[in-house]
Every structure is written in C-alpha cells, then in structure tokens.
Amino acid sequence: MKTFFYTLKQAFIQFGRNRSMSLISIFAITCMLLILSLFFIMFINVNAAAESVKGDYNSIEIFLLDETTPEQADVMVEDMKQQKGVSDAFYKTKDEAMAEFKARWGDNGYLLDGLADNPLPNSVVVMISDLEQADALAAHAEEYEGIEDVKYYKSTVDKLLKTTKFIQISAIILMIFLIIVSIIVVSNTIKLTVFNRSEEISIMKYVGATNWFIRGPFLIEGILIGVISAIIALAITHLLYGQIVDIIGDQVYQMLSTPMVPVGFLIYNFAWIFLALGVSIGSCGSIISMRKFLNA
Amino acid sequence: MIEFDHVTKRYKSNIGLNDVSIKIDEGDFVFLVGPSGAGKSTFVKLILRELDADRGTITVKGKNVTKMSAREVPKLRRNIGIVFQDFRLLPKKTVYENVAFAMEIIHKPRKSIKKHVPQALTMMGIADKAKKYPDELSAGEQQRVAIARAIVNRPKILIADEPTGNLDPDTAWEIMQLLNQINQLGTTIVMVTHAKDIVDKMEKRVIAIEKGRIVRDEKGMYGYKEALADTTNMFDTVAVKKRDTFRAGFRRGGRK
Ligand SMILES: Nc1ncnc2c1ncn2[C@@H]1O[C@H](COP(=O)(O)OP(=O)(O)OP(=O)(O)O)[C@@H](O)[C@H]1O
Numbered sequence: 151m152k153t154f155f156y157t158l159k160q161a162f163i164q165f166g167r168n169r170s171m172s173l174i175s176i177f178a179i180t181c182m183l184l185i186l187s188l189f190f191i192m193f194i195n196v197n198a199a200a201e202s203v204k205g206d207y208n209s210i211e212i213f214l215l216d217e218t219t220p221e222q223a224d225v226m227v228e229d230m231k232q233q234k235g236v237s238d239a240f241y242k243t244k245d246e247a248m249a250e251f252k253a254r255w256g257d258n259g260y261l262l263d264g265l266a267d268n269p270l271p272n273s274v275v276v277m278i279s280d281l282e283q284a285d286a287l288a289a290h291a292e293e294y295e296g297i298e299d300v301k302y303y304k305s306t307v308d309k310l311l312k313t314t315k316f317i318q319i320s321a322i323i324l325m326i327f328l329i330i331v332s333i334i335v336v337s338n339t340i341k342l343t344v345f346n347r348s349e350e351i352s353i354m355k356y357v358g359a360t361n362w363f364i365r366g367p368f369l370i371e372g373i374l375i376g377v378i379s380a381i382i383a384l385a386i387t388h389l390l391y392g393q394i395v396d397i398i399g400d401q402v403y404q405m406l407s408t409p410m411v412p413v414g415f416l417i418y419n420f421a422w423i424f425l426a427l428g429v430s431i432g433s434c435g436s437i438i439s440m441r442k443f444l445n446a
Numbered sequence: 447m448i449e450f451d452h453v454t455k456r457y458k459s460n461i462g463l464n465d466v467s468i469k470i471d472e473g474d475f476v477f478l479v480g481p482s483g484a485g486k487s488t489f490v491k492l493i494l495r496e497l498d499a500d501r502g503t504i505t506v507k508g509k510n511v512t513k514m515s516a517r518e519v520p521k522l523r524r525n526i527g528i529v530f531q532d533f534r535l536l537p538k539k540t541v542y543e544n545v546a547f548a549m550e551i552i553h554k555p556r557k558s559i560k561k562h563v564p565q566a567l568t569m570m571g572i573a574d575k576a577k578k579y580p581d582e583l584s585a586g587e588q589q590r591v592a593i594a595r596a597i598v599n600r601p602k603i604l605i606a607d608e609p610t611g612n613l614d615p616d617t618a619w620e621i622m623q624l625l626n627q628i629n630q631l632g633t634t635i636v637m638v639t640h641a642k643d644i645v646d647k648m649e650k651r652v653i654a655i656e657k658g659r660i661v662r663d664e665k666g667m668y669g670y671k672e673a674l675a676d677t678t679n680m681f682d683t684v685a686v687k688k689r690d691t692f693r694a695g696f697r698r699g700g701r702k
C-alpha cells in the first residue's frame with residue numbers, strides 16, 4: 151500500500167515537472183482518439199444502416215404489367231411459395247404500394263397526394279429466407295408471363311456490405327497506425343522524465359530496487375496521459391456527435407429510414423474503448439521508453 | 447563470499463577481464479589495484495551483474511551470479527553496498543533523505559528507517575548534517591553520506607570504486623578509517639584504488655590486475671610507482687576524472 155502511494159506520488163510529481171511535454175502528448179493523443187472516433191462513428195452508423203436495410207430488402211419484387219390479372223398473380227404467388235429459400239410470397243396492389251410509399255416519406259407524404267394517377271405497378275413480393283438463393287429466384291421470376299420487371303435488392307445490400315467492410319478495414323488499419331504513433335509520442339515524453347531522473351534510477355538499481363518498482367511511476371505517468379486524453383476525446387465526441395445527430399439525424403432517418411445510433415449508447419461504448427486504448431497506449435509507451443534503460 | 451572461476455569479459459574491441467580466478471573470503475578487506483584500463487571496474491560490475499560475463503562462473507554469497515535471472519539481480523544488490531568516486535548523491539534530497547532513500551525503495555518499514563538512518567549517519571560522523579543538502583557539504587562529508595547510504599541496509603559486502611579519488615590525502619585517510627571500521631563489524635570490503643600511500647599503510651590483501659589478468663595477489667604493498675597514485679598527483683586525478691567523464695558520456699551515447 152505504501153509502495154502504491156509512493157508510486158502514485160512520484161507519477162504526479164513527474165507529470166508536473168514534465169508539464170509542457172505531457173500536455174503536448176495529451177493534445178496529440180486526444181487528436182488521434184478523435185480521428186479514431188470519427189471512423190468509429192461512421193462505421194457504427196453505416197453498420198446499423200446496413201443491418202436494417204438488409205432486413206428491409208430481403209425480398210424480390212416482381213412488378214406486373216397493368217393487364218396482368220390478380221388470378222395470374224396468384225399463380226405466381228403459389229409457384230413462388232414452392233421454391234427453395236422462400237419464406238413467404240404475397241400479392242401487393244398498386245394502392246397498397248402507394249400507401250407504403252407515403253408512410254416512408256412521413257411528414258412529406260402529402261406531396262404525393264398531388265399525383266393524379268398512381269404510377270406504381272401491382273406486384274408480387276417474395277420474401278427470401280436464404281439470400282444465397284436470391285439470384286436463382288430472380289432468374290426464375292423473369293420467366294413468368296405478364297411481368298414488367300423483377301427487382302431484387304441483393305446488389306444494394308451487397309454494395310452496402312462492401313462499404314461497411316471497406317470502412318471496417320480502413321478503420322482497423324488507421325487505428326493500428328494511430329495507436330503506434332500514440333505509443334511513440336508517449337514513449338518520447340516519458341523518455342524525457344526518465345532522462346531527468348536517470349541519476350536517481352541508477353542509484354535505485356544499485357541499491358536493489360526491482361525493475362517494476364522503478365517502472366511504476368513512469369507507468370502511471372504514461373497511463374495518466376492516456377486516460378486524460380481519453381476523457382477529453384470522449385467529452386469532445388459526446389458534444390460533437392450530439393450536435394450532428396441534432397442537425398442531420400432527421401435527414402438521415404428520411405434517407406435511409408433508419409435512425410442514427412443514439413448519443414448515449416455510442417458514448418457508453420466509446421468510454422470503454424477509449425479508456426482501454428488510453429491505458430494501453432500509456433503503459434506500452436512508458437514500458438518501451440524504459441526498456442533499454444533498465445536492461446543496461 | 448566472492449568467487450571468480452575462469453571469468454572472461456570482452457568488450458567490442460577491448461578486453462575487460464581475461465580468464466580471472468579469485469576467491470575473496472567473508473570478512474576480507476581487499477584492495478584492487480592496477481593501471482588505468484586494467485579491468486578493475488569491469489571486475490566490480492561483474493560482481494553486481496551490471497555486466498554479464500562471457501565465460502566462467504561468478505559466485506557471490508553462494509549464489510551463481512552468472513546464471514542468475516534478471517528478477518534475482520535486485521536481491522543480489524541488496525546484499526552489496528556500493529560507493530563511487532563521484533558520490534552520486536541526489537542533489538534535491540537532504541542527507542537524511544538520501545540515506546533513507548536506499549531503505550524506502552526496497553520497502554523497509556518506516557520504523558526501521560527512522561532507527562537505522564540516524565545510526566548510519568552517526569557511525570559516519572555526520573549526524574549533525576542530516577538536514578543539509580549535498581551541495582552544502584565538503585567532498586569528504588559527501589562521501590560519508592554515500593557510505594552511510596551504502597551500509598544502511600547492512601549489506602554483507604561493500605564495494606568501493608576509487609572512493610578516495612576525489613579527496614585530499616587527509617580526508618581520504620579519514621574515509622579509510624571509516625571503511626576499516628565497517629570491515630571490523632564483519633562486512634567484506636572490495637576497494638578499487640590508485641592511492642599508493644593508503645594501500646601501503648593499511649597492509650591488507652592487494653590484488654593487482656593488468657590488462658585483464660591478475661598479476662599479483664598478496665598481503666601488503668601497492669607495488670606500483672608513485673606516478674599511479676592519484677591522491678598525491680593532482681594531474682593524474684584530473685586526468686582520471688576527465689577520462690571517466692568522457693567514457694560515461696561515450697557509453698550513454700553508444701547505448702542509444
Ligand atoms: N562499456 C565499455 N565498452 C567498451 N570498452 C570498455 C567499456 N568499459 C570499459 N572498457 C574497456 O575495458 C578495459 C577495462 O576497463 P575498466 O573500466 O575495467 O578499467 P579500470 O581498471 O577500472 O580503469 P580505471 O582505473 O581507469 O578506472 C579498458 O580497456 C576499457 O577501455
């Protein structure tokens with residue numbers, strides 16, 4: 151316990167003596183974390199959008215010519231229900247389609263009232279349980295008589311998934327890069343304190359202090375830098391993301407018909423990620439800065 | 447207490463020690479002499495495991511130092527006190543704090559610190575200087591603080607690398623009396639020195655090293671001409687100091 155307080159006290163003293171360098175590295179690491187959080191936010195939102203879109207569009211829509219009768223459509227529905235990978239199929243009239251469309255437009259739905267004729271076609275909607283079968287089912291649907299077009303949204307979903315993947319991979323690469331840079335920044339800051347205290351450290355070594363005891367204050371100093379940066383970055387993210395959701399949240403909802411990830415949820419998750427990052431960046435940085443010193 | 451068995455230590459281009467075998471018994475007082483660059487400091491650093499031997503075995507207090515893991519090294523050093531030519535006190539700590547520091551960092555209880563630090567200071571005759579800072583003390587007094595720090599944890603072995611190198615002959619002699627006193631209380635002492643008159647007067651065991659080899663091991667005399675003795679020749683002292691500073695700088699630079 152006494153050792154712990156000694157370590158903590160030394161860490162704060164060091165932090166104070168090395169104030170300007172400490173502040174500079176806090177600034178640098180905060181910036182790194184902010185860039186990271188930008189990527190996380192993008193990633194999380196695109197991911198959420200992709201998930202919900204995937205759910206919406208697990209379907210093939212067979213648009214019918216106006217002269218195709220509901221009886222003909224029923225034949226298609228029954229045939230589709232027999233196919234592998236189909237969970238459900240039903241007939242959707244043009245009026246039903248219009249109603250859905252209006253609902254999606256929400257408050258702006260009244261704009262559609264101005265249309266004289268309903269331009270939407272009748273359709274048969276096929277719900278797919280197995281996305282792998284989507285291509286085959288679409289090809290099968292193309293062979294029906296009396297259809298105008300077959301639309302299925304696998305390509306849209308694929309594109310979204312690809313985008314998510316891309317963002318995911320770039321986020322990981324960027325993250326690794328930024329973490330390495332942060333560790334270097336911290337280790338250089340700590341190196342300065344180590345250098346200032348080299349005399350003391352060499353005496354400690356001669357008297358038989360253990361390496362972990364010598365490392366302790368520097369470790370805490372590094373972690374302190376990391377944690378302070380994490381808290382600042384978190385606060386800024388909270389503020390900015392809150393603003394962003396306020397300003398463009400509604401538009402995003404209308405465009406993608408999925409809400410943005412709420413601030414509270416996001417910050418709660420970020421808190422853990424940032425703190426973990428801060429602590430690991432800080433401790434890695436200080437251990438690296440001391441490695442040569444202690445082994446010599 | 448300390449045993450070297452065919453120990454060799456090479457640096458990149460120089461040889462530090464070359465096939466050295468020697469035994470130092472418990473309670474011994476040993477002078478380590480020899481020309482500059484002979485390998486005396488190398489010998490000391492090998493005992494402390496500051497350096498790893500290339501070949502041979504070093505045993506300290508029955509423990510094989512050469513095979514010791516890095517985790518055991520602090521334990522080894524807690525049994526060895528060390529004093530340097532340049533004192534190495536912490537300038538921002540008082541005399542008391544400098545000595546207490548050696549106990550604090552190995553987690554000695556506060557009670558024990560309060561008891562043993564004043565004891566050590568009294569033994570070194572500097573109890574009245576406890577609240578002073580190192581730069582308020584004379585060189586001799588600073589070295590007494592350094593010795594107090596080295597013995598406050600009651601090590602079985604005390605190693606002194608040219609402890610009188612920066613002191614005038616009278617002060618050097620006072621320091622020698624203190625070291626002798628510590629030896630008489632049972633501590634094994636290994637002292638590296640260039641001070642001919644001290645070695646001659648003390649009549650202890652003298653181990654002479656040249657070019658990394660032990661060339662003489664007998665009781666009594668320094669055995670080199672006056673010119674090597676740094677307490678009587680100011681120019682030599684300065685030269686030795688300068689070179690040591692240069693080497694320290696070089697080593698630090700080389701490590702980066
Ligand atoms: N870190 C090092 N790297 C390379 N060579 C070294 C190093 N330390 C010592 N040496 C060399 O090893 C040899 C022995 O050095 P050592 O320091 O043991 O001598 P010494 O007997 O203590 O000399 P002095 O009386 O001048 O202190 C010398 O030739 C020296 O130049």
Ligand SMILES: [Mg+2]
Nearest residue numbers: 486487488607
């Ligand atoms: Mg030497």
